[in-house]
Amino acid sequence: MATVRPVRLYESSIPSGNAHKVRLLLGHLGVEVQRVQLDILADPPETRQPAFLAKNPNGRIPLLELDDGTYLAESGAILWFLAHGTPYAPDDAVGQGKALQWMFFEQYSHEPHVAVLKFWTYWGGLHRKSSRQIARLKKGGQAALGVMEEHLEHHPWFTGERYGIADIALFAYTRSAGDVGFDMQAVPSVVDWLHRIPQQPGYTHFDPR
Amino acid sequence: MATVRPVRLYESSIPSGNAHKVRLLLGHLGVEVQRVQLDILADPPETRQPAFLAKNPNGRIPLLELDDGTYLAESGAILWFLAHGTPYAPDDAVGQGKALQWMFFEQYSHEPHVAVLKFWTYWGGLHRKSSRQIARLKKGGQAALGVMEEHLEHHPWFTGERYGIADIALFAYTRSAGDVGFDMQAVPSVVDWLHRIPQQPGYTHFDPR
Numbered sequence: 001m002a003t004v005r006p007v008r009l010y011e012s013s014i015p016s017g018n019a020h021k022v023r024l025l026l027g028h029l030g031v032e033v034q035r036v037q038l039d040i041l042a043d044p045p046e047t048r049q050p051a052f053l054a055k056n057p058n059g060r061i062p063l064l065e066l067d068d069g070t071y072l073a074e075s076g077a078i079l080w081f082l083a084h085g086t087p088y089a090p091d092d093a094v095g096q097g098k099a100l101q102w103m104f105f106e107q108y109s110h111e112p113h114v115a116v117l118k119f120w121t122y123w124g125g126l127h128r129k130s131s132r133q134i135a136r137l138k139k140g141g142q143a144a145l146g147v148m149e150e151h152l153e154h155h156p157w158f159t160g161e162r163y164g165i166a167d168i169a170l171f172a173y174t175r176s177a178g179d180v181g182f183d184m185q186a187v188p189s190v191v192d193w194l195h196r197i198p199q200q201p202g203y204t205h206f207d208p209r
Numbered sequence: 210m211a212t213v214r215p216v217r218l219y220e221s222s223i224p225s226g227n228a229h230k231v232r233l234l235l236g237h238l239g240v241e242v243q244r245v246q247l248d249i250l251a252d253p254p255e256t257r258q259p260a261f262l263a264k265n266p267n268g269r270i271p272l273l274e275l276d277d278g279t280y281l282a283e284s285g286a287i288l289w290f291l292a293h294g295t296p297y298a299p300d301d302a303v304g305q306g307k308a309l310q311w312m313f314f315e316q317y318s319h320e321p322h323v324a325v326l327k328f329w330t331y332w333g334g335l336h337r338k339s340s341r342q343i344a345r346l347k348k349g350g351q352a353a354l355g356v357m358e359e360h361l362e363h364h365p366w367f368t369g370e371r372y373g374i375a376d377i378a379l380f381a382y383t384r385s386a387g388d389v390g391f392d393m394q395a396v397p398s399v400v401d402w403l404h405r406i407p408q409q410p411g412y413t414h415f416d417p418r
Binding site for chain 2 (some may be wrong): 003004057060066068070072073074075076077078080081083084093094096097098101102104105107108109111112144146147150151173178
């Protein structure tokens with residue numbers, strides 16, 4: 001871990017997979033931080049109020065506060081910072097590139113489908129969405145799960161030869177995919193991978209809803 | 210740069226900002242690779258045909274082929290790999306985290322608005338989109354530009370104290386924002402930053418459309 005230490009994690013009042021990624025890695029690393037919960041269902045959400053916007057102008061959690069006064073946003077960037085120099089991140093250029101490839105894939109091709117459908121299902125009024133909107137998310141999310149399946153048919157993990165930050169990034173919302181309507185029978189290697197992650201040392205369980 | 214060398218860059222037949230990011234960094238580094246153009250307006254797009262899906266199951270460009278046989282997808286991951294050990298990437302954990310924060314911000318909060326509106330405007334039939342769809346992209350993209358403005362009021366670059374991969378990632382589509390309807394008068398520091406990038410050593414001009 002870096003010499004600059006994390007002191008405080010800003011997360012949301014309802015469970016956030018993006019925040020769970022950070023808490024999961026902190027658990028693996030045995031690092032404790034203060035947690036601050038923001039009400040994102042308030043109007044305006046606490047993440048869009050001045051006190052928080054001064055910390056993260058993009059108005060999103062998770063946000064990690066470091067002991068040098070830095071605020072670090074974006075779950076993928078926070079994972080990268082915390083895993084620096086630990087076994088949870090690759091140390092070679094190709095390995096780092098491949099791990100980041102999966103983390104960018106998660107944020108661009110997976111999370112906007114699976115996480116959004118999860119939010120609508122549990123907290124966002126799924127019944128008010130059009131069948132076209134829902135079908136678009138289901139198609140995109142199922143395609144992302146298929147890309148994961150293709151990889152896991154040939155490799156044990158997403159972070160090179162061992163479990164690490166790319167697996168943590170993808171686990172956070174994939175674990176809820178079956179509960180919000182995605183077809184997990186079509187992706188048996190993903191289901192196997194989901195079962196192997198809670199067996200990792202220091203794994204911390206979070207209720208996703 | 211890493212000891213594994215890039216040999217081939219797969220990009221699209223129409224200009225892609227995500228591919229331009231890679232070509233821009235290659236230019237700064239003085240590295241040449243073979244370029245392969247895929248027709249993404251074909252039906253199905255060449256990126257979704259078996260020959261390419263065997264290289265990138267997610268069916269997207271840019272894709273970088275390395276001389277060890279690795280295929281690296283996702284513009285942010287490719288930038289990271291190429292910049293490894295060069296002045297275009299920070300070498301400390303906090304600096305790396307902040308650079309990646311901006312690169313994830315670009316892919317999650319900026320590109321899905323600015324790049325999509327650019328695509329609709331030039332190649333995707335903007336006139337067939339609803340005013341609600343267009344308004345959603347304009348609001349999201351303008352907000353992202355505002356977050357960039359806030360940062361640039363206090364810092365010269367997005368990659369720490371010097372120009373680098375986070376600036377390259379954000380430059381690719383921000384340079385087109387004014388042409389596709391975003392209000393650049395509202396973000397004067399962004400406009401100034403846009404003007405400083407072509408002055409960097411090894412900058413290569415690409416026509417964005």
